[in-house]
Amino acid sequence: MNEKQHIENIFHKHSHESRIDYRIRSNAFVDCIRFLLRQGLVFRGHDESEDSSNQGNFLELLQFLDAPGNLKVTSPKIQKDIVNATAVETTDAIIRDMDDSFFYILIDESCDVSVKEHMVVMFRYIDNKGCVIERFIGIEYVTSTTTKSLKASIDTLFSRHKLSMCRLRGQGYDGASNMSREFNGLKTLIMRENESAYYVHCFAHQLQLAIVGLAKKSLIGAFFTLVSNVVNIVGASFKHRDILRDKQALKVVEELKH
Incomplete structure (x- = not known):
């Protein structure tokens, strides 16, 4: 028997080549996923069949890169695992x-x-270079928006990332009662554990409240009310949309004649 043709050697050789091919293909689809995540683009398409002219961002990008072999990682489960x-x-x-x-x-x-209710979490800190950094940490699913439920989600988040509540030096929320209430709000529950975690009403929310209050007392408020009514009326019916398009087309034609 020729030792070079032994079934064990042949199997080992093919296994090694398969691992190399798999690594090449894996690098291709990981690069695609990194690109889509960085750009904030969706993965799946409405029609991913072979006859489709647009199979979605992920498959189209893989074809553009000419990923080798039959391994295209088209399974949504595998894609979600890699994204996770x-x-x-x-x-x-x-x-x-x-x-x-x-x-x-x-x-x-x-x-x-x-x-479904979610809690969006961000951290602000100072890095080793003395720069103020803000980073999006994640979206936590919450069963309800009660104070205790939000506090339990924060404790779970801190435990998962091995963070200590004593390192917290500030809290920033909107003015909702479950967040900023003086006696049972989220800020109060946290400050009972750490008195240094001072609460600051979110400046973006303060600005929003100021703009809304100003708009209600000026023509801007009437303008946005009119726009809202038009959107509700036109968006509720295809016939309304067609009528609006026809009227707008006639108006454009008339303006061009002048």
């Missing part, structure tokens, strides 16, 4: 950059299209 791994590595890099320094937490609440 990227998010974990990015968050760990931010925590390492903080280097156990004092930091400030910024929180806002929002709900997605499925009407």
Whole structure:
């Protein structure tokens, strides 16, 4: 028997070549994923069939890069796993950059299209070069927006990243009662654990309230009310949209004649 043709050697050779090919393909789709994440672009397309003229950003980018082999990583589950791994590595890099320094937490609440409540979390800190850095940490799902639920989510977040509440030096929220209430608000619960975590009403929210109050007392308020009514009326019916387009087209034609 020719030793070079032994089944074990052949199997080992093919296994080694397969690992190299897999690494090449993996680098290709990881580069695609990094690009899409950096640009904030969606992965999936409406029609990813072979006959589709646009299979979505991920598949189209893979084809553009001419990724070799049949391994295209088209499974949504695999894509989500890689995206999740990227998010974990990015968050760990931010925590390492903080280097156990004092930091400030910024929180806002929002709900997605499925009407699930989420808590958006950001950290502000000073790096080793003395620069003020703000970093988005993540979106935490919360069962409710009560004070206790938000506090429990923050404790879970701190525990996950091995952060100490005693390093917290500030809190920034909007003026909602569950956030800024004097006796049972989120800021009060945190300050009971750390008196140095001073609360500051979010300046962006203060500016928004000031602009809204000013707009209500001027023609700007009437303008936005009119725009809102037009959007609601036109957006509620395809017929209304067609009528608006026809009227606008006639107006453009008349203006061009003059």
